[in-house]
Amino acid sequence: MQSTRNKLIKLLAASKDDYISGQLLSEKLNISRSAIWKHMEKLKKDGYEIEGKSNQGYRMIRLPDKLSENTVQWGLNTQWIGKSIIHKTSTPSTQIIAHQAAQNDALHGTVVIADEQTSGRGRMSRQWHSTKQKGIWLSLVLRPNISPYLAPQLTLLTATVLADVIYSVTKIRPQIKWPNDILMHSKKTAGILTEMQAEQDQIQYVVIGMGINVNQAKNDFPDIIQTKATSLKIETNQTWDIVKLIQEILVTFEQSYDTYIKNGFPHIKNKWESYGFKIGKTIWVKTLQEEFKAIFSGIAEDGALLIKTMQGETKQLYSGEINW
Numbered sequence: 001m002q003s004t005r006n007k008l009i010k011l012l013a014a015s016k017d018d019y020i021s022g023q024l025l026s027e028k029l030n031i032s033r034s035a036i037w038k039h040m041e042k043l044k045k046d047g048y049e050i051e052g053k054s055n056q057g058y059r060m061i062r063l064p065d066k067l068s069e070n071t072v073q074w075g076l077n078t079q080w081i082g083k084s085i086i087h088k089t090s091t092p093s094t095q096i097i098a099h100q101a102a103q104n105d106a107l108h109g110t111v112v113i114a115d116e117q118t119s120g121r122g123r124m125s126r127q128w129h130s131t132k133q134k135g136i137w138l139s140l141v142l143r144p145n146i147s148p149y150l151a152p153q154l155t156l157l158t159a160t161v162l163a164d165v166i167y168s169v170t171k172i173r174p175q176i177k178w179p180n181d182i183l184m185h186s187k188k189t190a191g192i193l194t195e196m197q198a199e200q201d202q203i204q205y206v207v208i209g210m211g212i213n214v215n216q217a218k219n220d221f222p223d224i225i226q227t228k229a230t231s232l233k234i235e236t237n238q239t240w241d242i243v244k245l246i247q248e249i250l251v252t253f254e255q256s257y258d259t260y261i262k263n264g265f266p267h268i269k270n271k272w273e274s275y276g277f278k279i280g281k282t283i284w285v286k287t288l289q290e291e292f293k294a295i296f297s298g299i300a301e302d303g304a305l306l307i308k309t310m311q312g313e314t315k316q317l318y319s320g321e322i323n324w
């Protein structure tokens, strides 16, 4: 259930630059005009810039900088992504909230965001450090009408989206380390964790978790990862607006996903390879069973890692890690 305050913000946001009268607001929200006035005063105290004009009504000029459902939705130019947003100031993991939401019929495109995660999850049961208000900790619920075996393509698609957004805002060309680490100057800036609920031939839902290090300084990272991790701020010497970056990611994701559903994987494969880290170079491949050297040739049509072993044999790998 939405609170009256949230409904009020949405009405103001929807009327954009036009004034909306106190009378109309009180009718739509079914509360008195003095209650409307009290809400407006409280919103102003919380950093919302609202203009009130006698005989015309109210108009929202600006929302506060902090992360919330409303600040992300304000001016978000998408058709289906982010129409429903769940925001938590602190949560163990946005993945958990997203799974719960998906099991309770959350819409395709539902976004879960948090200021802080206390038990952020990474791939291979690793921990993901999610410092308060310093990064983007986001899980996206999708209900794609594709076969479950194609779901890894969504991870690769997400990696290209994050790389595109990072490149377009920072002008620094990131690289994607297979399968889905986003690197800047060979250090990890972002990671993706895809989890899926499916039957044999049908996906119920997919949760794509994205962790992006945005405004951390070096000492915000635990000692053991300081040499391996980086943030947009460390790389650019600039503090970034987290809400604007989230909006950029959602818009870019929606475009890329819609094209993928329409045209399939080829454009993602090409884009992924254009950002691919160590393509054509010798890498160490680590799977659950073995570790060996190989040449990284690229990715296959289905997103698998394509390698050439030192014996000249071409292989496809679906899980594991690469190192150099």
Ligand code: BTN
Residues within 6 Å of the ligand: 092, 093, 094, 095, 117, 119, 120, 121, 122, 123, 124, 126, 128, 130, 136, 137, 138, 139, 181, 190, 191, 192, 193, 209, 210, 211, 212
């Ligand atoms: C990895 O590189 O190992 C994947 C990291 C994924 C982290 C994100 S942050 C938002 C979402 N919630 C989590 O607990 N994990 C993902």
